[in-house]
């Protein structure tokens with residue numbers, strides 16, 4: 001979500017290409033430009049999707065290509081319906097009907113993740129069962145996760161708060177465009193909320209609206225942590241080469257110390273394809289995502305290396321594979337595993353029809369529990385030439401740099417300000433810790449000792 005939000009705020013003139021840094025080496029320039037191009041296409045698609053919520057993503061992409069990358073021109077074509085292949089989004093059946101992969105002649109023998117692309121370009125494969133989902137995507141799912149009454153109590157607390165959630169507004173061609181859903185950011189204590197507001201940077205600036213997690217959100221934390229840690233271990237044993245954790249994946253227990261809550265009110269509210277920002281999570285991050293209320297489709301697609309095999313005749317990058325749709329019913333916990341953010345993109349698709357939920361009516365509430373690492377606090381991460389802590393990105397498109405991490409200037413995202421295009425390769429040890437981790441941990445231990453014991457208990461007592 002955070003990464004998607006960043007793209008939308010990036011700049012009003014989205015057709016403008018980012019300028020490469022003057023002091024960078026030629027190789028670095030290529031990598032930076034490639035990564036930013038990829039970002040800018042997704043950004044443009046996200047803008048177009050918010051302006052034309054019923055158009056298919058392939059239609060948006062075609063309109064963008066036909067308009068030489070100009071969002072304004074593509075939007076005009078789409079609005080006038082002059083774009084020859086303008087299609088309405090296909091009517092998704094209401095989410096939640098069971099179907100089986102056997103109808104696709106897929107052999108799921110449980111011997112690790114499926115290697116071959118099983119869904120063709122332009123097609124959507126719908127998955128419902130936990131076995132199919134973990135075989136063919138980097139996710140696992142637990143249905144009926146919380147005891148039903150606990151899930152309803154949590155949903156009710158979020159529904160009470162949802163009217164205060166905000167959608168982001170950004171300017172496009174002198175129009176104010178609104179993000180196609182609302183959200184709120186939560187941390188586990190008031191002290192942490194204060195720290196987020198004063199020390200952390202999002203989209204190149206501080207954020208004002210950080211809330212303390214609701215009692216039922218905190219109540220669910222031990223269950224979420226237990227399930228996510230169990231699923232991480234199972235994933236490693238059953239799916240990773242030699243049953244070993246991935247390089248850069250943390251060997252330590254996963255904790256849920258922050259949460260983004262998204263509210264999708266009605267079938268058209270959605271979030272476009274994105275990968276979550278890794279700046280405070282670090283490489284190979286795991287995310288626990290709890291869905292409540294109306295069932296919706298979570299779509300995933302693999303990011304492909306930019307090579308001739310994946311190039312279309314016009315030079316643009318084709319999606320060699322279609323998308324996979326994971327159906328997320330009320331009270332399901334989806335775990336996005338360590339290979340997800342670097343290698344795949346995800347979205348919540350608009351729906352033509354939904355089944356109203358008895359409590360939530362047309363709303364879906366989603367909590368993405370995340371683990372912010374102390375060692376990636378912005379006091380430690382590199383600052384760009386603008387003096388702002390940088391954003392962590394993973395190179396995905398170029399074969400020669402795929403999988404490498406980069407610290408980049410964040411200030412591009414501040415409206416009215418140009419960034420400095422700073423970037424620097426990011427180094428991590430095998431466990432995903434940056435070179436300054438030992439100092440950060442020592443600081444943490446010192447702070448914990450200095451903290452009066454009344455403050456140490458704060459998390460347990462200050463929830464109202």
Ligand SMILES: O=C(O)CCC(=O)C(=O)O
Pocket residue numbers: 001002260262271276289298346347348366368
């Ligand atoms: O609503 C969802 O399930 C996904 C939300 C999401 O992708 C995000 O918060 O980054």
Ligand SMILES: [Fe+2]
Pocket residue numbers: 001002274275276346
């Ligand atoms: Fe996301």
